[in-house]
Amino acid sequence: MQNKGLIKVFAILFGLVCLYQLSFTFITSKVEDEAEEFAVQKVGENVENYSERRDLVEARYLDSIANEEIIAGITYAGAKDKELNKGLDLKGGINVILQISVKDILGGLANDSNDPAFRKALAEADAAQTDSQENYIDLFFESFNNIPNAKLASPDVFANKTLSDEINFNMTNEEVEPIIRRKIDESITSAFEVLRKRIDKFGVTQPNIQRLGNSGRILVELPGAKDISRVKNLLQSTAQLEFWHVYKSNQLGNFLVQANNKLAQMKRSEKTESAKEEDSASTSGDSEIDELLADAEDSTQVETGANPLFDLMLSPGSQGGPVLATFKVQDTAQVMEYLNKPQIRSMLPSDMRYAKFVWGVPNEETQTSALYALKGNRNMEPPLSGSVITDAQQTYDQLGRIAVSMQMDGTGAKIWEDMTGKASNEQSQIAIVLDNIVYSAPGVSSGAISGGRSEISGDFSITEGQDLANVLRAGKLPASAEIIQSEVVGPSLGQEAIDSGIMSFVIALILVLIWMILYYGKAGIFADIALAVNILFIFGVLAGLGAVLTLPGIAGIVLTIGMSVDANVLIFERIKEELAKGKMQRDAIKDGFNNALSSILDANITTGLTGLILFVLGTGPIKGFATTLLIGIATSLFTAIFITRLFIDGYGIKGKSLDFATSLTKNLFTNMNIDFLGKRKVAYIISGIFIFVSVGSLFVQGLNQGVDFVGGRAYTVRFADDVNPSDVQQDLVAEFGSAEAKTFGPDNQLKITTKYRVNDEGSTVDEEIQQTLYNALQSYLPADLSYEDFVDGADDKTVGIMQSMKVGATIADDIKNASFWAVLGSLIVVFLYILLRFRKWQFSLGAVAAVFHDVLVVLGIFSLLYKVMPFNMEIDQAFIAAILTVIGYSLNDTVVVFDRIREYVNEHTSWPLGKTVNAALNSTLSRTLNTSLTTLVVLLAIFIFGGESIRGFMFALIVGVIVGTYSSLFIATPVMFDSVKKKSQIQKKEKPKTEEAATA
Template sequence: MQNKGIVKVFAILFGLVCIYQLSFTFIANNVEKDAEAFAEQKISSDQENYITLRERAEQRYLDSIGGEEVIAGITYNTAKDKELNKGLDLKGGINVILQISVKDILRELANNTKDPAFNQALAKADEEQKKSQENYVDLFFEAFENIPDAKLASPDIFANKNLSDEINFEMSNDEVKPIIRRKIDESITSAFEVLRKRIDKFGVTQPNIQRLGNSGRILVELPGAKEIDRVKGLLQSTAQLEFWHVYKSNEFQNFFVQANNMLKDMVAQKEEKADTTSAEADEIDALLESADDSTEVAEQNNPLFDLMVQPGFQGGPILATFKVGDTAQVNEYLNNSQVRGLLTGDQRYAKFVWGKTSEDDEVAELYALKGNRQNEPPLSGSVITDAMQTYDQVGRIAVSMQMNGKGAKSWEDMTAYAFENQSQIAIVLDNIVYSAPGVSSGPISGGRSEITGDFSITEGQDLANVLRAGKLPASADIIQSEVVGPSLGQEAIDSGVMSFAIALVLVLLWMIFYYGKAGIFADIALVVNILFIFGILAGLGAVLTLPGIAGIVLTIGISVDANVLIFERIREEYAKGKLQKDAIRDGFNNALSSILDANITTGLTGLILLVLGTGPIKGFATTLLIGIATSLFTAIFITRLFIDGYGKKGKNLDFSTSMTKGLFANLGINFLGKRKTFYIVSGIFILVSLGSLFTQGLNQGVDFVGGRSYTIRFTEPVNPTQIESDLVAEFGSADAKTFGGANQIKVTTKYKVDEEGTEIDNEIQQKLYSSLQSYLPADLTYEDFSVGEGEREIGIMQSIKVGPSIADDIKQASIWAVLGSLLVIFLYILLRFRKYQFSLGAVVAVIHDVLIVLGVFSLTYKFMPFNMEIDQAFIAAILTVVGYSLNDTVVIFDRIREFFNEHPGWTQKDAINAAINSTVSRTLNTSMTTLVVLLAIFIFGGESIRGFMFALIVGVIVGTYSSIFVATPVTYDTFNKQQEKKKLKQKEQTVA
């Protein structure tokens, strides 16, 4: 191998970078363990609400030392930002897909028109969306076009006052459509910005929000979120844009003095009480004061003033500034009923709100809005018709906005009042003040205004976005959700780590057993490979999921396969009588083609999964693709460095042990001679599979049919049949099956699947709780039963909801993913081997494998003791089976092509048989190691991926069989038919 020095330097540097990236995870985990130990030491488990108290104590501990150096200038906050992200299935939390109602947006653009054609088209679009993959707006336009003489630019529809600047009644439907599409996209972008800002302030680490194409769907992932109902409410409530008059800072000076004195008295009274358990915050403070210096909290002599960073300027709208971390405590003080009792006159209705903060801000500004008895703003955001980021007359960044007629009049009144009283108007979105401009040039008429301030371009654009969000009250419905409780997440981590460790140890031992010292070098390369994978995941900020761990463990098999291919070729070169140096060189060179072909085909299926998959499946695809790349590097270069280095010392290196030397050598099995027997065997399996698929079908999960499913754990083993009977009586239809242990079941129901909203989710969970109360402890409350509420060991551990429209989309996408992978692989093999016979043989084998895996699931799902639903994870398994089967097949095809070139005098049958015989050792070795890995995950990897692993196990067995007994015989027979046609044509030409 040339350039060994460069490879060494690169490997060492890359390894150090990976260790550095993973060090953040190690540091963050250690600090969090210290916080957990501190909380457990200070708060005993026999205290009431000890879980909540411990969580608060942990968080206060982490907040107090977050900015302190842990090692080499790295703080906990820095480490937390850069640690390896864990997905919902490992950390708990919520994952939802929100559908922004395009129907509501269209209605708002049309001023809620009563036009019959418009409303008829909406109704038709509603109906079609249930069975179509098209966007709602396209369905609406299609339905509208089918209505005779219907015109989008009608004054009663889109040629209204609000859109008069862009749409006039002379425009054709085709001219109006792009304007409406742009308006809808702007509205969805605005909704996205609102949601992003809401999520940013929610306080979870590593949130993820992204738009899904142009369908109006938004994916939101909040790992670690526990207040599930609050999250759902936050995500689904429409944006509340409001305009309020604000008080001046000097109007509240006396109130702050009085409030601070009252709070001092209240604190003094609490300190006199012996029972501190009733005041959780005081208890935490007391406990933290007894900790070491790094967590010490100073005693507050003036509860309110000690938290104040700076009072507001005289006559300005800002009452005071406080540290961002203290805003919750300030809210608690100011909303105390006794403190609010100090307010008199109109100030009794004052609303205290905070100013907008960014990620880097350390302080927040406090405002007081001039409320009223009805708690309604003088002007709401529904009057805004447009807003955009602009520049004022002196070049400063500004935001201009336009209101409708009603809003223009109210705005004129508000600005007149603000001008006369030299006060400000607060622009408030979701109870956050984004801007509080003054009025310097008299009342503003016409409804067009400009907001200036110390904005950056981005801030100006953001403010314009949130202003536009108020003009379209489009609902955001949760059409798919997954909620995982923290206990289930921790169990997934434990089972994932165990399965990973067991699989790794078994593979390392097998390589040493089979290849001796060379196996040790392969093992070192494998460990380096794993380091690279985790380092790259951490560096990219990718999310590690349980299927992702499965992808990494599967990568172990891929990495082993590359080394097995190399070692088997070296053994063949040894058998030809070559010297060790030459045998190693030629073995690596000859194996390279097979390694690349095998990994590229697997990589193509991984790429399809990455593009079309979502959530955990994307995590699986990410780790698989990274693993393929690192496996190639470590097998080809790292293993080679060790082998060459060992040989340079003059030491002899056998690529076998006394027990495996000569194993599978000189085989002479006539595989093609038995092909008709295996055609019959395969035909029987396929017929049985098809028969079961047409009669019994498949157990389709909620991913494909819609519905809700709940994983529920009990203290004692339960009878799922009896539970199912109880639930059917409540819901009309329900399915209950044991899921993992005998004390855990999975409940699936389609009850009210077409209805959206948090209240429906709560209703169903309440019905579940009522139906199952006889199986639950008497003291278990509904709150403790619900998912996400603390680290419980019983109750709902996980919930999944998929609406019927998105279920249909998932099913369609899955079908296209499988068909697309078959097409891509057919074309790749055709391009690589230049003969369609190879492509045909490979695709036939893959279809054979897929049908049999589907058949096995159809035949056994009713009695298997684990979940065998057909869902997105199963489709990922099918595509992985496709990749593995092709991996095996391509290695054999590569040898066949090689034998065709090396032995032109041989018959095709002899060359193909010899090629298969020469790869038997590699095929069995790779299959055995991969099966060992998969079995380890299947047994120890957790219930949630057991069905996924079972599909892979069946697929590996069937794929190994088909590569030898289906793909190769089909290729041979098509070669024969081509030759027979050529001979017949030559014979006809000779006779002629």
Template sequence: AWGKPVANGDVVELYGLKSNRDNRAPLSGGVVVDALQTYDQLGNPAVSMQMDSRGARIWESMTGKAFKEASNIAIVLDNIVYSAPGVSNGAIAGGRSEITGSFTLNEAIDLANVLRAGKLPASAEIIQSEIVGPSLGKEAIQSGVYSFVIALIFVLLWMIFYYGGAGLFADIALLLNILLIFGILAGLGAVLTLPGIAGIVLTIGMSVDANVLIFERIREELTKGKGLKKAIADGFSNALSSILDANITTGLTALILFIFGTGPIKGFATTLLIGIGTSLFTAIFITRILVDGRSANGKSLSFSTPPTKGLLSNINLSFLQKRKIAYGISSVLLLVSIISLTFQGLNQGVDFVGGRSYTVRFENPISPSEINSVLNTTFGSAEVKTYGEENQLKITTKYKVDEEGLQVDQEIQNKLFDALQAYLPDGLDYDNFVNGSSEKTIGIMSSIKVGPTIADDIKKNSFLAVIGSLIVVFLYILLRFQKWQFSLGAVAAVFHDVVIVLGIFSLTYTFMPFNMEINQAFIAAILTVIGYSLNDTVVVFDRIREFTNEHTKWEFNDVVNSALNSTLSRTLNTSLTTLIVLLAIFIFGGESIRGFMFALIVGVIVGTYSSVFIATPIMFDTQKNKTNAKE
């Protein structure tokens, strides 16, 4: 191939390129993550290039071979060789390289632009795809909407039962909040996925929590003998700090996830960020307008009902005295979880290991073990599990996971059809097995394909997103509460919750009757647990800070116990409301959402426990001076 013509030059270089049978480059421009014009050690223009994980592996092999053979590697665009550098220091690991030579500044910039844009000759290849058939998609939508409506009705009725007339105003604010969220998502043209639903679930919990915080503070002010208008004003004022701290903490987490997350995780972050904004608006402004409007007309407004009046208001539990018992329980749970994670591991889905997964529906109930035996012969290895009904299986294989292209996909589908043909109805051909019609009830109902490159990137970005969010939360709580002990307690509680949820999944995935794969949706569930746990913990910490300033003569353990007791009603109320939502979706939702909801249910229970018995006690035990709350 000819080299790139030089401006005002009379000579064009001709390169001899070594090709393969397919006449394709060993590496395409798609593996280049970034490329920048830089300068080498002598100050000459150069190009720095970074590849993704798959490209890095192939690049290391190519550069090692070129170094041994003293040959060059050509960078070709539209059959023109832009550069053909040699390898000076052996195989290049990690995917980061520097290309040097007799570049002018403009030539280096041009080469960096070509590499960064990924415009090197390459055919389009699908390295990640998810296909859901119309029949299965319709069923998922129906079950999803059905379960969401049931959950919402439960929440609306609970708020009225617990808070009476004020609960009705909270319901109006909640409905408006949901309407705003869906309206904004529709305006953005967003597609709602499982992680997106997780964001909405967390948003509902936070929206309800904001109203619960406000109403509980108003009830406290009424108990002190204040008039309705004064109690409402003071209640909103006193609750504002807790509401803002909890929402800002969760918002910072969502922002980090949006920056580092990919695909569904970014969708979760987007939904959550929108939900935080709408929740603050509806709780602080809409609920306030409704409540003030009622009281301004001189009409009475109840903040409780006969069964809930005074409930948990005079409780006085010594939480700190029980902390050693809680430490013991948590230590056992953490130890068991870590042992299980170490020796049994997790059931990682194709999102994290790469491969292909098919949901196949049969006419009659089918034995997973029998199909597994058949497919092991066909693909070498396969994983087969019942997925929902007994006539539906989820089949996962890593057969030819490193090979991409439509031809490979069709080959695997052909092998799958041939292997399962004896178990399919007579007359069902390959085309109907794979594609079918809109009313399809037999064959491949959905499929997922994830290439190894994407799987590696998903794992890396998920890890960065979680770690980044924890660091930001630690710093914000440190800034807000002015003591590292509060940050340590919050992060320790989050670590505690995440490890236990992972441990329970590790312990139970082999016998649970629903899918418990670790995929991107599960990561969204973990992120929801982090958000919920932080929200719960920050509310308790905010009350500790308030009591510290109000009761300067109290011993610090009295301050902490009083703060925990005063927030107990809010903690249990919010947790119960959130669990109602999750249980309704878990029971009435589709099969694809059950493992996801199970993670959230476990996370909410563990998160509620940790905010009281882990975060606060750790904060207390790491305080040097416990004799006076102000010191």
């Protein structure tokens, strides 16, 4: 090996850089432990809201020492920015995918046009999107272009005043489309920036926000976020801030009386008509007694509903104030329906015909809301909108209440001065309306307010005031944002995942280190040192790149440990072969490394290709798994080829003998002469039976598709005591209509899934379903467990929702299709790579046949066993990651065998092909079994100790490794052999022989 000194310097420097990067994580961890200890001592456990108070004290402690030097100029704040990021499943928090409504943006660009063609195209795009993979804008244009004579450049659509600089009446639809696409992209970019500003001010460390393609979807990950409802409100709030003049109660008092009387009259008319219809259908209409009874009953009913509006009113507004009346929150929809009836609105005075009725902020304690009437206009546009706000801060008003002060730009300041001047002269008030809800309606009595300063006061908490200021400062979203996929992990579950992940990591590492020493002796010690360096490199690179460490990421690292052993095994086995030929130790080591290099590169490139596909197409934890896998492959190659070589060469220079085996393993797998090709027909029959059963089960029983693929909501709920999932499921079905409950880990923890109202969006729907879930599980929960404690994310939470997930039907369909293309794409890419590498399509055919075999068997086993296994076997994104990893592993094995076949073909030109293939298989058997057993030991360690959430994922990998090892020996190579019609295609100098002779 040349340039040993340069490699030593690089390895030492790179190791020091990795240690430096990881030092920030050690510093922050130490400081946070001290902060937690301080908070525990400061806050007594018996204090009300213990978790919240403790978190607050801890946060204040960290803020107070954030900029103090800890060591070598490093502060806590600086270290926090550079620490190793922990993902959602390790830290708790929320992961959501927001869909920015392209429909809303189109409506805004068209000035909310009521053009029939425009509305029809929107409706058809809505309907088509439920089962289509195309973007909304493509579906809209497709529908619009199918409408005869429909023009995008119509003055009623996009050729309006707003877009007059870019679109004119003479433009064709094809010319308008790119302009609208650009406008939509600008709006989504604007939404992305608004959300990013909101999140930056939210106070969560290491947030992640990114656009997902051109679909209008935005991924937001907030590790460590605990107040989930607050996060969702912050993300989805459109922040439509408006300032309106408001009517006084005495101006509309008579209208409410008239409205009530008119509604009573309408109800009497409806009942009279209904009574007449019943009379005409009655056969006893000639009875005078029946008529009298009917009249009496009708009279009673009219009296009962004599005041439809006033019966719902709790209290009228104060004389001359902005509140018209107060109603119960549950009655607000009914009241608004009454007031917006055409017959009722027609009773408004002519100068008030554009009045806009809105509600105030609901009072949480009394569950009431105040009714206001805004002074509208023909276009129903406010005199002043929130777009003029340049700054907003959470403050306190003159009475000491929490408020939000705002500063306007020059244009806004002028309009605000005019509005407040008019209000002052008329002794009227101005309503400050956010998202169609009146937050305050202050009176103006001291004249016009200049300078553009204003204030929103109301019944805010500190966090609500901070969030409102944050939203106003960041700006409003250009369109509504709906959460179409979300995952919430409680911090206590995250800590459990860390504990289980570390345990599985340590156990797997110890087992691998011991195995290498037992099998290869002193050489195994050198491989172990290289492995330790490899782990340092992986974590250092993760920290340096700012990558996120997830539970599947830990699994990826542990799997890399198992697979990185493969490179050392390949090298050591080749060195043993060279020593067996009688070569000197120095020459054997040199040739062993050189001969193994081709196989190592091929095997790692094929695995790397599947990891790359996972990285490109995966999201969240799957991307984390792919990241660690790719980094692990790169560092494993370096440490195996260079670090191990440095130690072995250094040992050999001193003249010491290195056997690369122990007394127990020295003669293992030597002189093997198994007739693999002779047994291929039996293997075909066995595999055929497995595939037949698998395909049959897939058709008959199917797969247990997870929420990722079918849409719905999933909750991991922990109980104080063990529960029977069948009993719980019955209670859930009674509430939701359809639901499933399965034990998830310990007997006191269930995974509950339901598709109930999966297509309904909004935080209120989520809260309603969680409330229903709480009610359904009431008999299994502690009597003193409140709804808030059931759903919140306290650190020390032991009962309630530990994790939740929601996937909309549309995105579920997209995920399923993306997964299909990921698997198919990986097969195509690998087929092409092997074709280019070996220059014979027969090798590609054998490899792909083996992979198809492995995938079908794994799918079949999951189909057959998901109802009986005591752990979760759902088909979700993690399972697809497992399938792709199985593909990579299977190819890794196969490529090593193919590489040896190619080498033997060139070396033994006089051998029949059957003998060459069998010899190659026997010579790689030691490496195949050694690597497979090592990887299996690692996977079993993760499966047993790695936590419930990745148990199904690990089981798929375990099955895949076993089946992949089998298929590389008994499927890939035999298929390649049988597909060679003319043996000269592989071996030009081979003499014609019968197949029986060839395989002998």
